[in-house]
Amino acid sequence: MTIDDPTAMRRAVALSAAGAGATYPNPSVGCVVLDAAGAVVGEGRTADGGRPHAEVVALTAAGDRAHGGTAFVTLEPCNHTGGTPPCVDALVAAGVDRVVVAVRDPHAPAAGGADALRAKGIEVELGLLAAEAAYAQRAWLHGIRTGRPYVTWKFAATLDGRTAAADGTSRWITGPDARADVHRLRATADTVLAGVGTVLADDPRLTVRHPDGTPAARQPLRVVVDSRGRTPADARVRAGDAPTYVATAAAHPGADGRVDLAGLLTHLYAEGRRHVFVEGGATLAGALVAAGLVDEVVAYLAPALLGAGTAALAGAGITTIGRALRLDVREVAQVGTDVRITASPLIAAAPREA
Ligand code: AOF
Ligand code: ZN
Numbered sequence: 001m002t003i004d005d006p007t008a009m010r011r012a013v014a015l016s017a018a019g020a021g022a023t024y025p026n027p028s029v030g031c032v033v034l035d036a037a038g039a040v041v042g043e044g045r046t047a048d049g050g051r052p053h054a055e056v057v058a059l060t061a062a063g064d065r066a067h068g069g070t071a072f073v074t075l076e077p078c079n080h081t082g083g084t085p086p087c088v089d090a091l092v093a094a095g096v097d098r099v100v101v102a103v104r105d106p107h108a109p110a111a112g113g114a115d116a117l118r119a120k121g122i123e124v125e126l127g128l129l130a131a132e133a134a135y136a137q138r139a140w141l142h143g144i145r146t147g148r149p150y151v152t153w154k155f156a157a158t159l160d161g162r163t164a165a166a167d168g169t170s171r172w173i174t175g176p177d178a179r180a181d182v183h184r185l186r187a188t189a190d191t192v193l194a195g196v197g198t199v200l201a202d203d204p205r206l207t208v209r210h211p212d213g214t215p216a217a218r219q220p221l222r223v224v225v226d227s228r229g230r231t232p233a234d235a236r237v238r239a240g241d242a243p244t245y246v247a248t249a250a251a252h253p254g255a256d257g258r259v260d261l262a263g264l265l266t267h268l269y270a271e272g273r274r275h276v277f278v279e280g281g282a283t284l285a286g287a288l289v290a291a292g293l294v295d296e297v298v299a300y301l302a303p304a305l306l307g308a309g310t311a312a313l314a315g316a317g318i319t320t321i322g323r324a325l326r327l328d329v330r331e332v333a334q335v336g337t338d339v340r341i342t343a344s345p346l347i348a349a350a351p352r353e354a
Helices: 005-018 054-066 087-094 113-119 130-136 138-146 176-186 196-202 261-270 282-290
Strands: 030-034 040-045 070-075 098-103 123-126 150-158 162-164 191-195 221-225 244-247 275-278 296-302 327-335 338-345
Touching: 005 030, 005 040, 005 070, 005 098, 005 130, 030 054, 040 054, 054 070, 054 087, 070 087, 070 130, 087 113, 098 113, 098 130, 113 123, 130 138, 138 150, 150 176, 150 282, 176 296, 176 327, 176 338, 191 196, 191 282, 196 221, 196 282, 221 261, 275 282
Parallel strands: 070 098, 098 123, 150 275, 150 296, 191 221, 191 275, 221 244
Antiparallel strands: 030 040, 030 070, 150 162, 296 338, 327 338
C-alpha cells in the first residue's frame, strides 16, 4: 500500500506525540520512510532517553528499501555530531532521494540539516504539517526559546470552579475515567510539580500508575515547592517509587521568602527537564500564573456544583476583568462523565503583576 505525503507526515507526527515524556532532554521526533514506490518501509521515533534519533531508528527498519525513497521527519534532521553522528549523514548513506520536514530545528548546534541535505543533491521540502508537528514537540521547542520547561497546569474542579467543598472534603470530584486520563497525561511530562500545601493536605504519591494501580516503568521527577522545608520525612511523595526533589527557598531564594519559581524552572531545565505538569494546589498555580509561567491549562470539569469551598486558582495577581488571563481553547473532550478543556494563554507568557 502506498501513502501520500500528508498521510506519511501525519504518521510521523503521531509517532512524535507517542514519545512525549520519554526522550528528554531531546525532542521526541517522529520519522516515516517510504520506498521509491511510496510504501512505508520504516518508521520510528527518538528512542527513550533521546538516542538514537528518529531517522536512524526508521532507516534501520527500512534497510536497503530506503534507497530512492522519501523520509518524513517532524524536525529538521540534525547536522551535528552530538551524542550521535549527524542524521544528515545517515539519510545520505541510506540513499533517500527526498526528505520532507515539518519544523526547522531552532537548536543552533544541530541546525542546518536541510541545507546540508540539499548540498548532497537530496530534495528537501519544509513545512508540511508544521503546526501539528510543532504542537507534538511543543515542550522541547518552548525550551529552546525560553531556557525553561513547558508548564502544563492541570486541575479538577466542579463546574463552578471548586476543588474542595467548604468542609475541606475533595474525594472524588471527577470520575474514574478522568483520573485515569490524568495518569496518561502525567506520563507525557518528565516532571510533576506540587505545592507543599497539597502534600500536607492530600499526601499524594504523584506517580504514574496504570488503571490497575501498578506503577508505570518510567516515572516523572516529583518536585515539591516547599519554601520552608515542611514536607514530612514520611510523605508519600518522598517514597522510593519515583525520584523526588524538594525545592526550598534556601536553594531557590525569591521574594518574601518564597521559592523563585522562574529560577526553579531554569534549574530544572538545566537538569534536562522539558515538561512540567503542575498538580496543585491553588496557591502554587496562582503564583505560576502571576509570574507568566503557565503555558497550558488542562481543566477537568465535573458536572457538579458546590457553591462554596476552595477555588482552583488563588492569588494570581489579577484584580480587574481587563487583566484576566485569556486562553485559547485547543480542545474540548468528554472523558467519562466529565469534560476536559485544554487551553493556552492567548498572549505568550507575560507577568500578570504590575
Ligand atoms: C534529529 N532526530 O530524533 C532528534 C534530534 O545530543 P544529540 O546528538 O542527541 O543531539 C540532540 C539534538 O539533536 C537536539 O537538541 C535537537 O536539536 C536534535 N534532535 N534531531 O535529527 C531526532 N531527537
Ligand atoms: Zn539526528
